[in-house]
Amino acid sequence: MAIEVRIPTILRTYTDGEKAVSGEGSNLSALIADLEASHPGLKERLVDVKDGKDDLRRFVNVYINDEDVRFIGGLGAELKDGDQVVVLPAVAGGC
Amino acid sequence: MLTIDQATYDAIVSHAKRDHPDEACGVVAGPEGSDRPERFIEMVNAAGSPTFYEFDSTDLLHLYREMDAQDEEPVVVYHSHTATEAYPSRTDIGLASEPNAHYVLVSTREHGNSEGSAEFRSYRIVDGEVTEEEVSVVPGLIGSPQHTEHN
Numbered sequence: 001m002a003i004e005v006r007i008p009t010i011l012r013t014y015t016d017g018e019k020a021v022s023g024e025g026s027n028l029s030a031l032i033a034d035l036e037a038s039h040p041g042l043k044e045r046l047v048d049v050k051d052g053k054d055d056l057r058r059f060v061n062v063y064i065n066d067e068d069v070r071f072i073g074g075l076g077a078e079l080k081d082g083d084q085v086v087v088l089p090a091v092a093g094g095c
Numbered sequence: 096m097l098t099i100d101q102a103t104y105d106a107i108v109s110h111a112k113r114d115h116p117d118e119a120c121g122v123v124a125g126p127e128g129s130d131r132p133e134r135f136i137e138m139v140n141a142a143g144s145p146t147f148y149e150f151d152s153t154d155l156l157h158l159y160r161e162m163d164a165q166d167e168e169p170v171v172v173y174h175s176h177t178a179t180e181a182y183p184s185r186t187d188i189g190l191a192s193e194p195n196a197h198y199v200l201v202s203t204r205e206h207g208n209s210e211g212s213a214e215f216r217s218y219r220i221v222d223g224e225v226t227e228e229e230v231s232v233v234p235g236l237i238g239s240p241q242h243t244e245h246n
Contacts, residue, residue: 008192009168009193009194009195010192010193010194059190061152061155061156063152063156066156068152068153068156070152086156086159088155088156088159089190089192090149090150090152090155090190090192091120091122091138091149091150091155091172091190091192091193092142092147092148092149092150092186092190093147093148093174093183093184093186093187093190093191094118094142094144094146094147094148094184094186094187095118095146095147095176095177095178095179095184095186095187
């Protein structure tokens with residue numbers, strides 16, 4: 001089971017410069033754990049711990065087949081073979 | 096140094112003035128690796144705030160898909176400060192995630208929505224380090240669609 005994951009420029013230091021990597025998992029949390037095994041350090045950039053449990057970082061957007069995962073279960077969002085995952089850091093700031 | 100054409104410079108300033116007192120934001124895309132800001136794209140500030148900006152997550156995905164399909168990258172990422180100087184804030188620095196982009200800051204604190212100049216400055220923000228750079232405004236980018244050369 002392979003899922004293509006698009007990696008943004010800023011995180012390509014973890015993927016030897018690759019724009020896309022492939023991983024597996026039945027949900028986003030499992031996919032991230034799988035990616036962490038082959039690309040150590042990546043998880044830390046995507047996930048932090050809130051109230052004792054993992055949560056997506058506030059300023060990281062993850063999409064499954066063009067859907068923002070925040071609307072489809074966050075880290076629990078289900079995945080299946082052939083799904084396309086895109087990771088994009090938020091473009092944000094403030095004075 | 097950021098080299099930008101007058102029309103794009105004016106478009107950024109005019110967007111900042113129009114959205115004042117809220118922060119305005121957007122991107123100027125260009126061919127990957129070219130360092131040429133060619134395609135001006137206004138974005139909606141989903142935060143709708145005078146002190147914060149954030150691209151809407153769906154708009155963000157569309158923008159990156161479009162740039163990907165055209166082998167473009169964000170050459171300029173701009174936003175405005177409406178009550179403070181055109182210098183990246185701590186939040187701006189912490190969230191900057193395009194190490195190859197020129198981060199343009201425009202301040203509308205002096206003239207707001209009215210006519211008049213606005214402070215326009217450009218920075219590189221890499222690993223939390225800010226480096227201000229010179230801005231060179233040119234009539235048109237050489238070789239770009241708006242600059243036709245004749246023999």
